[in-house]
Amino acid sequence: MISATRCTFLGCSGLGGSGNICGGQRRGYGPWRVTCMSPINDRNGSVVNVMETPLKEIKKEAVVEDVDDNPISGGGPRDVYGEDKATEDHFVTPWSVSVASGYTLLRDPHFNKGLAFTEKERDAHYLRGLLPPTTIPQETQVRKMIQHIRQYQVPLQRYMAMMDLQERNERLFYKLLIDHVEELLPIVYTPTVGEACQKYGDIFMRPQGLYISLKEKGRIQEVLRNWPEKNIQVIVVTDGERILGLGDLGCQGMGIPVGKLSLYTALGGVRPSACLPITIDVGTNNERLLNDELYIGLKQRRATGQEYSELMHEFMTAVKQTYGEKVLIQFEDFANHNAFDLLEKYRSTHLVFNDDIQGTASVVLAGLVAALKLVGGNLADHKFLFLGAGEAGTGIAELIALETSKQTNAPLDEVRKNIWLVDSKGLIVSSRKESLQHFKKPWAHEHEPVKNLLDAVNKIKPTVLIGTSGQGSAFTKEVVEAMASINEKPIILSLSNPTSQSECTAEEAYTWTQVIEPACIFALKFERIFGSTLTILFHFSQGRAIFASGSPFSPVEYKGKVFVPGQANNAYIFPGFGLGLIMSGTIRVHDDLLLAASEALAEQVSEENFEKGLIFPPFTNIRKISAHIAAKVAAKAYELGLATRLPQPKDLVKFAESCMYTPAYRSYR
Numbered sequence: 001m002i003s004a005t006r007c008t009f010l011g012c013s014g015l016g017g018s019g020n021i022c023g024g025q026r027r028g029y030g031p032w033r034v035t036c037m038s039p040i041n042d043r044n045g046s047v048v049n050v051m052e053t054p055l056k057e058i059k060k061e062a063v064v065e066d067v068d069d070n071p072i073s074g075g076g077p078r079d080v081y082g083e084d085k086a087t088e089d090h091f092v093t094p095w096s097v098s099v100a101s102g103y104t105l106l107r108d109p110h111f112n113k114g115l116a117f118t119e120k121e122r123d124a125h126y127l128r129g130l131l132p133p134t135t136i137p138q139e140t141q142v143r144k145m146i147q148h149i150r151q152y153q154v155p156l157q158r159y160m161a162m163m164d165l166q167e168r169n170e171r172l173f174y175k176l177l178i179d180h181v182e183e184l185l186p187i188v189y190t191p192t193v194g195e196a197c198q199k200y201g202d203i204f205m206r207p208q209g210l211y212i213s214l215k216e217k218g219r220i221q222e223v224l225r226n227w228p229e230k231n232i233q234v235i236v237v238t239d240g241e242r243i244l245g246l247g248d249l250g251c252q253g254m255g256i257p258v259g260k261l262s263l264y265t266a267l268g269g270v271r272p273s274a275c276l277p278i279t280i281d282v283g284t285n286n287e288r289l290l291n292d293e294l295y296i297g298l299k300q301r302r303a304t305g306q307e308y309s310e311l312m313h314e315f316m317t318a319v320k321q322t323y324g325e326k327v328l329i330q331f332e333d334f335a336n337h338n339a340f341d342l343l344e345k346y347r348s349t350h351l352v353f354n355d356d357i358q359g360t361a362s363v364v365l366a367g368l369v370a371a372l373k374l375v376g377g378n379l380a381d382h383k384f385l386f387l388g389a390g391e392a393g394t395g396i397a398e399l400i401a402l403e404t405s406k407q408t409n410a411p412l413d414e415v416r417k418n419i420w421l422v423d424s425k426g427l428i429v430s431s432r433k434e435s436l437q438h439f440k441k442p443w444a445h446e447h448e449p450v451k452n453l454l455d456a457v458n459k460i461k462p463t464v465l466i467g468t469s470g471q472g473s474a475f476t477k478e479v480v481e482a483m484a485s486i487n488e489k490p491i492i493l494s495l496s497n498p499t500s501q502s503e504c505t506a507e508e509a510y511t512w513t514q515v516i517e518p519a520c521i522f523a524l525k526f527e528r529i530f531g532s533t534l535t536i537l538f539h540f541s542q543g544r545a546i547f548a549s550g551s552p553f554s555p556v557e558y559k560g561k562v563f564v565p566g567q568a569n570n571a572y573i574f575p576g577f578g579l580g581l582i583m584s585g586t587i588r589v590h591d592d593l594l595l596a597a598s599e600a601l602a603e604q605v606s607e608e609n610f611e612k613g614l615i616f617p618p619f620t621n622i623r624k625i626s627a628h629i630a631a632k633v634a635a636k637a638y639e640l641g642l643a644t645r646l647p648q649p650k651d652l653v654k655f656a657e658s659c660m661y662t663p664a665y666r667s668y669r
């Protein structure tokens with residue numbers, strides 16, 4: 001007799017499976033799902049590999065003898081699996097063996113096409129009567145859905161409508177997202193995903209992703225096996241401690257891995273079934289959540305030290321055991337006191353990537369390289385000042401230094417001297433070195449202490465100001481004006497997310513950096529000769545800032561000119577970067593791969609973009625951009641001997657494109 005614990009497995013799924021393995025009367029062909037609600041333990045208690053066990057045998061094992069005399073069946077269907085006959089002392093296997101057809105097919109988001117099922121499919125898959133008679137193509141469904149989404153004025157409602165669609169009809173969700181990427185990115189991603197995480201307890205309908213909490217310690221591999229998909233290629237994992245710039249949201253951080261993985265598919269073409277969102281719940285230090293009866297996570301303070309690292313280690317080991325060497329693990333929104341250590345600990349044994357440290361660095365470097373075409377000079381000619389010296393700040397700083405060092409052949413320590421960071425205690429200077437966290441130490445240059453950002457701008461005189469502090473409005477008018485007084489075209493990047501945490505808005509960046517037109521410069525010269533009375537002739541007309549932000553801002557119209565702010569967000573990099581690693585079978589991430597991704601992105605900024613002042617290409621072309629990034633990353637991985645998919649494809653861009661998931665519906669036999 002089979003004993004069982006609660007669990008689900010996908011016995012067989014995909015298109016065109018043969019009907020006979022289900023043993024039912026229906027001889028349908030098409031989208032199969034054969035499920036048992038538990039892993040099968042044999043008589044000795046070992047888990048049977050159901051993927052290799054003929055269904056006939058599993059069923060034979062599950063049948064309880066003499067079921068026909070069970071009075072409870074009352075002449076209805078036979079109690080084939082013995083649930084009715086079983087007493088409280090019996091173990092039963094919660095079987096659900098079905099072909100993904102009929103009602104089940106409509107409720108399976110992987111296969112559901114809604115009204116797009118053709119007449120033939122409706123007959124072949126027992127759908128007749130389960131749908132209204134009309135048939136509409138996917139394109140029409142997309143038009144209908146976008147109108148539906150637009151009806152909601154509140155972004156969170158749009159987010160919920162999108163999540164609902166993802167759970168009903170996956171291909172329609174991705175088609176909609178790809179076709180309307182600029183409009184929908186702010187909904188499924190920053191800024192709205194931030195609000196969704198804050199309110200996750202309230203809007204929570206159905207669990208998404210996999211939750212691994214302290215309760216699962218010692219059983220993490222078992223939990224991974226509960227996930228219905230087996231061929232996982234990318235995991236995005238968070239412990240919810242630094243969700244965007246919103247702080248510790250504990251278990252509610254799940255919105256982030258779910259959102260990031262939606263982008264892996266929509267922007268990078270990784271199959272949805274190969275993506276696994278995971279939240280590690282070690283508690284939260286967020287008092288509001290701890291006191292909230294609707295909070296969905298563990299109601300305890302965060303585990304730290306050995307307890308934390310043991311759980312993470314078990315997780316990392318279990319992932320590799322379950323999915324192999326080549327599964328990509330993307331760390332997302334961990335607090336910096338864990339993020340750097342986890343990356344350091346696992347970078348030589350696992351295929352790991354920290355998006356906040358490495359992905360952000362790669363995207364910002366790309367933006368800076370592109371910006372040089374507008375402002376002139378090389379990286380080495382510029383001076384960088386960061387507000388925020390955590391994951392994003394020091395990650396970007398290090399990649400700028402690495403690239404500058406490669407370009408100039410100067411030692412890393414030397415080029416770092418052009419890069420300055422301010423944290424919550426002021427400018428990072430050598431006199432603070434002893435008390436600094438290890439990732440800040442390389443940036444502790446010789447300088448007198450400086451307490452605030454404005455003084456730092458005035459003293460350091462940067463050409464580039466980058467906000468990675470998570471502090472909304474930290475770039476005050478005085479700070480931005482100081483940048484404008486030092487530079488003809490100040491580069492100002494407000495990277496913090498969501499929008500509420502942006503260091504300044506696009507409008508502020510442009511209006512606080514007004515240009516003095518030629519006529520006015522003339523007036524200025526006169527002023528020097530004749531005194532201050534001529535200052536009234538100044539006619540300010542244009543913003544001079546080259547601006548980009550982590551969360552999107554709408555174009556700004558100012559004195560008749562439209563300024564289009566770019567979005568400096570790691571979403572440009574990680575989907576293509578991940579695709580490049582996956583398609584080449586790369587086993588480790590190397591800094592040169594980040595540089596390759598960065599170069600690939602910078603190359604995609606067109607003259608037309610530059611004319612608008614953009615230092616990033618628009619997201620509308622993101623799948624093309626991702627294919628390009630993937631190709632460059634893969635090429636570098638082959639060059640470094642890190643790629644295992646051999647032989648190397650001749651045309652890597654074409655190969656990347658051919659690997660990309662497209663959400664067009666498939667025809668079912």
Ligand SMILES: NC(=O)C1=CN([C@@H]2O[C@H](COP(=O)(O)OP(=O)(O)OC[C@H]3O[C@@H](n4cnc5c(N)ncnc54)[C@H](OP(=O)(O)O)[C@@H]3O)[C@@H](O)[C@H]2O)C=CC1
Nearest residue numbers: 244245388389390391392423424469470496497550569570
């Ligand atoms: N656009 C993008 O693609 C990305 C954006 N981000 C955003 O960047 C922000 C920071 O993320 P991350 O680096 O991971 O966070 P961290 O917590 O690692 O770093 C935050 C840094 O900001 C500093 N800081 C906090 N408050 C102030 C203040 N009032 N004045 C000066 N410095 C301050 C902290 O100082 P101290 O060290 O002294 O505490 C710390 O150095 C977040 O909002 C995040 O959303 C992150 C990744 C990607």
Ligand SMILES: CC(=O)C(=O)O
Nearest residue numbers: 244333356497569570
């Ligand atoms: C974009 C991103 O990864 C962050 O804000 O954390």
Ligand SMILES: [Mg+2]
Nearest residue numbers: 332333355356
């Ligand atoms: Mg992040």
